[in-house]
Amino acid sequence: MVKGLDExxxxxxxxxxxxxxxxxxxxxxxxxxxxxxxxxxxxxDARAGLIGHIARAGTRQVxxxxxMAISKQAVQQLLDGLEAEGVVERLPDPDDGRGKLVRYTxxxxxxxxxxxxxxxxxxQRWIGCIGQARFAAxxxxxxxxxxxxHPET
Amino acid sequence: MVKGLDExxxxxxxxxxxxxxxxxxxxxxxxxxxxxxxxxxxxxDARAGLIGHIARAGTRQVxxxxxMAISKQAVQQLLDGLEAEGVVERLPDPDDGRGKLVRYTxxxxxxxxxxxxxxxxxxQRWIGCIGQARFAAxxxxxxxxxxxxHPET
DNA sequence: CCATATAGTCAAGCATCTTGACCATCTCGC
DNA sequence: GCGAGATGGTCAAGATGCTTGACTATATGG
Numbered sequence: 037m038v039k040g041l042d043e044x045x046x047x048x049x050x051x052x053x054x055x056x057x058x059x060x061x062x063x064x065x066x067x068x069x070x071x072x073x074x075x076x077x078x079x080x081d082a083r084a085g086l087i088g089h090i091a092r093a094g095t096r097q098v099x100x101x102x103x104m105a106i107s108k109q110a111v112q113q114l115l116d117g118l119e120a121e122g123v124v125e126r127l128p129d130p131d132d133g134r135g136k137l138v139r140y141t142x143x144x145x146x147x148x149x150x151x152x153x154x155x156x157x158x159x160q161r162w163i164g165c166i167g168q169a170r171f172a173a174x175x176x177x178x179x180x181x182x183x184x185x186h187p188e189t
Numbered sequence: 190m191v192k193g194l195d196e197x198x199x200x201x202x203x204x205x206x207x208x209x210x211x212x213x214x215x216x217x218x219x220x221x222x223x224x225x226x227x228x229x230x231x232x233x234d235a236r237a238g239l240i241g242h243i244a245r246a247g248t249r250q251v252x253x254x255x256x257m258a259i260s261k262q263a264v265q266q267l268l269d270g271l272e273a274e275g276v277v278e279r280l281p282d283p284d285d286g287r288g289k290l291v292r293y294t295x296x297x298x299x300x301x302x303x304x305x306x307x308x309x310x311x312x313q314r315w316i317g318c319i320g321q322a323r324f325a326a327x328x329x330x331x332x333x334x335x336x337x338x339h340p341e342t
Numbered sequence: 343c344c345a346t347a348t349a350g351t352c353a354a355g356c357a358t359c360t361t362g363a364c365c366a367t368c369t370c371g372c
Numbered sequence: 373g374c375g376a377g378a379t380g381g382t383c384a385a386g387a388t389g390c391t392t393g394a395c396t397a398t399a400t401g402g
Contacts (some may be wrong), residue, residue, distance in 0.1 A: 165337030
C-alpha cells in the first residue's frame with residue numbers, strides 16, 4: 037500500500053481466477069506465436085484446443101464434441117476451417133454410416149510434430165522461470181483440480 | 190493403457206497448456222454462472238476481465254488499456270457495453286482534457302460486492318476439492334510464473 | 343506556434359461460439 | 373421386419389469479442 041501505486045490505482049487483482057487467466061493467456065500466446073513462426077500460419081488458439089484431441093489414428097467427430105466443452109456446431113466449423121487449410125480430412129466411419137472420422141493429413145502431422153517440440157520448449161522455459169519443484173506442484177494441483185471438479189469415469 | 194479407452198482413442202492431452210485452459214474455463218464458467226444467478230445478467234467473461242481492473246475511485250481508460258493485453262478499441266467497446274448496462278460511467282478527467290475516468294455506478298458497486306463474495310465461495314470449494322496445501326502451491330506457482338514471465342517493474 | 347505524441351472515437355470486418363431447424367442413419371421394443 | 377426415438381452430422385442466422393485503419397481533440401516540447 038506504500039509503494040509506487042499512484043493515487044488513482046488500487047492493487048491489481050490477485051486471485052486464482054485472474055492468475056489462471058494470465059497463465060493460460062501466456063501459454064496460448066507463446067504457443068501460437070511459435071507455431072506461426074514455424075510456418076503454420078493457419079494456427080489459432082481455438083484450433084489448438086481441438087487439434088489436441090484428434091488421435092493419430094483418427095477420431096470420430098462426436099468424440100471431439102464430447103471432449104471439448106463446446107457445441108457440436110462450433111466443432112464442425114473449426115473442422116471446416118482445418119479441412120479447408122488441408123490440416124485434417126474427414127472420412128466416412130466404416131463402423132457407422134452416420135459418423136465421420138477426422139484424421140490428420142501429412143501437413144497436419146507435421147504441425148503436430150512441431151507442436152510437440154514447441155510444447156516441450158515452453159515447458160522448459162517455464163521450469164527455468166519458476167523451478168522444477170514449483171512446476172511439478174502446479175501440474176499436480178491442476179490435475180487434482182480437474183479430477184475433483186469432474187469426478188466422472 | 191488397459192482401461193476403457195476404445196481402439197480409436199489415445200490418451201487425452203495432459204500438459205500445462207491444456208490443464209491451464211481447463212482450469213481457467215472452469216473458473217470462468219463457475220463465476221459467470223454465479224454472477225448471473227445473483228441477478229447480474231449483463232455479466233460475461235470478457236467483461237469480468239475488464240471490471241477487475243477498474244478501481245473504486247475510478248480509473249483512466251488508457252490505464253485499462255495498458256493492463257489488459259488487448260487493443261484500445263476492444264476496451265472501448267467493452268466499456269460501451271458496460272456503460273449501456275449502467276454498470277460504469279465515464280467522466281471527463283479533470284487533469285487531462287483528452288482523458289476520461291471510468292467509474293462504477295451504484296449498480297456496478299453492488300456487482301463488485303457480489304463478485305467478491307462469489308470469488309471467495311469458489312475458492313473455498315476448490316480448496317475443499319484439492320486441499321489447502323495444493324491450493325497454496327497452485328497460487329504460489331502461478332504468482333512466480335507471472336513474475337518470471339513479466340519481469341518489469 | 344507548430345510538430346508530434348497521446349487519449350479517445352467511429353467504422354468495417356474476422357473469428358469463434360451459440361441456438362434452431364433439419365436430414366440420414368442406427369437401435370431397440372414389439 | 374418395422375416404426376419410434378436416439379444419435380451423428382449439416383445448414384443457416386445471429387451474438388460477442390476482438391482486430392485494423394482512419395479520424396478528432398487535446399497536450400507537450402522545441
